[in-house]
Amino acid sequence: VTDAGTTGYGYGLLDDYKSLNTYYSNGTYYLYDVTKPMNGVIETRTANNGSSLPGNYSVDSNNAWTAYSQAADVDAHAYAGKVYDYYKNTHNRNSFDNNGATIRSTVHYGSNYNNAFWNGSQMVYGDGDGSTFTSLSGALDVVAHELTHAVTERTAGLQYQYQSGALNESFSDVFGYFLDSGDYLMGEDVYTPGVSGDALRSLSNPPQYGQPAHMNDYINTSSDNGGVHTNSGIPNKAAYNTIQSIGKAKAEKIYYRALTVYLTPTSNFSYARAALLQSAADLYGSGSSTYNSVKAAWDAVGVY
Numbered sequence: 001v002t003d004a005g006t007t008g009y010g011y012g013l014l015d016d017y018k019s020l021n022t023y024y025s026n027g028t029y030y031l032y033d034v035t036k037p038m039n040g041v042i043e044t045r046t047a048n049n050g051s052s053l054p055g056n057y058s059v060d061s062n063n064a065w066t067a068y069s070q071a072a073d074v075d076a077h078a079y080a081g082k083v084y085d086y087y088k089n090t091h092n093r094n095s096f097d098n099n100g101a102t103i104r105s106t107v108h109y110g111s112n113y114n115n116a117f118w119n120g121s122q123m124v125y126g127d128g129d130g131s132t133f134t135s136l137s138g139a140l141d142v143v144a145h146e147l148t149h150a151v152t153e154r155t156a157g158l159q160y161q162y163q164s165g166a167l168n169e170s171f172s173d174v175f176g177y178f179l180d181s182g183d184y185l186m187g188e189d190v191y192t193p194g195v196s197g198d199a200l201r202s203l204s205n206p207p208q209y210g211q212p213a214h215m216n217d218y219i220n221t222s223s224d225n226g227g228v229h230t231n232s233g234i235p236n237k238a239a240y241n242t243i244q245s246i247g248k249a250k251a252e253k254i255y256y257r258a259l260t261v262y263l264t265p266t267s268n269f270s271y272a273r274a275a276l277l278q279s280a281a282d283l284y285g286s287g288s289s290t291y292n293s294v295k296a297a298w299d300a301v302g303v304y
């Protein structure tokens with residue numbers, strides 16, 4: 001912890017109060033969090049609905065970030081801090097590179113932009129068109145999804161295409177669940193603000209949103225980099241099966257170990273099954289009920 005930080009507050013997209021780790025300099029407050037260990041910084045910027053990155057620091061005159069136009073900034077900053085804390089406290093990982101890299105988010109990117117992404121260096125969030133999406137940083141599972149793309153890139157390096165790409169997507173959804181484990185839905189807080197109860201994807205019921213939940217229904221396509229956002233339903237369902245049988249605490253240890261120790265850029269679904277089984281064996285024993293539950297979870301989706 002350094003003595004330069006200040007604590008502000010603001011309201012997120014859901015009008016929810018949030019305390020903010022900010023930085024004061026020369027009469028201006030910044031969304032610049034200096035509270036993390038080993039000088040890890042979390043900073044939030046705005047593209048002001050343009051498309052140049054990284055954009056300007058989000059600033060405020062009195063450390064009360066209460067304007068509606070600041071809500072996306074507030075959520076991006078607060079949720080990035082939560083995801084940092086999760087990886088540090090649960091997996092002893094210091095930022096996405098495990099070396100205290102600065103976590104940078106840019107909000108208000110583009111115009112009516114229904115998208116969020118990790119661009120290899122930072123997270124970027126559109127404001128949505130107000131119908132399909134509202135500002136995408138308004139969901140903790142979305143922020144965790146994007147930051148997990150960065151972790152995956154620095155560890156397994158799963159190539160973003162076909163089965164390795166669907167695994168890349170699935171690990172981002174699964175860690176999105178580990179952060180936001182109130183439900184098995186993805187993006188429900190920002191998807192179709194005018195419609196309640198729907199989501200981008202469901203880990204418990206992938207077919208509800210057009211995804212397969214079994215290898216027999218794998219979609220062979222070249223679009224969307226080989227269907228990475230569709231075929232992720234299969235490993236997502238296996239993850240749901242696993243979490244339901246062994247619980248979140250064991251599942252997140254097994255998933256983190258598979259991602260950081262065993263998976264490689266070209267791993268396919270079958271290799272992911274083996275990596276998760278090996279991780280379960282390493283952590284809980286090869287003959288353990290935990291091991292057998294992981295096996296059953298993947299048997300049930302037709303991946304051997």
Ligand SMILES: CCC(=O)Oc1c(C)cccc1C(=O)O
Pocket residue numbers: 114115116117118136141142145146169186187200
């Ligand atoms: C759950 C977060 C998510 O899926 O973000 C994306 C969106 C909204 C559109 C296109 C790609 C992505 C992604 O991060 O894969």
Ligand SMILES: [Zn+2]
Pocket residue numbers: 145149169172
């Ligand atoms: Zn993704």
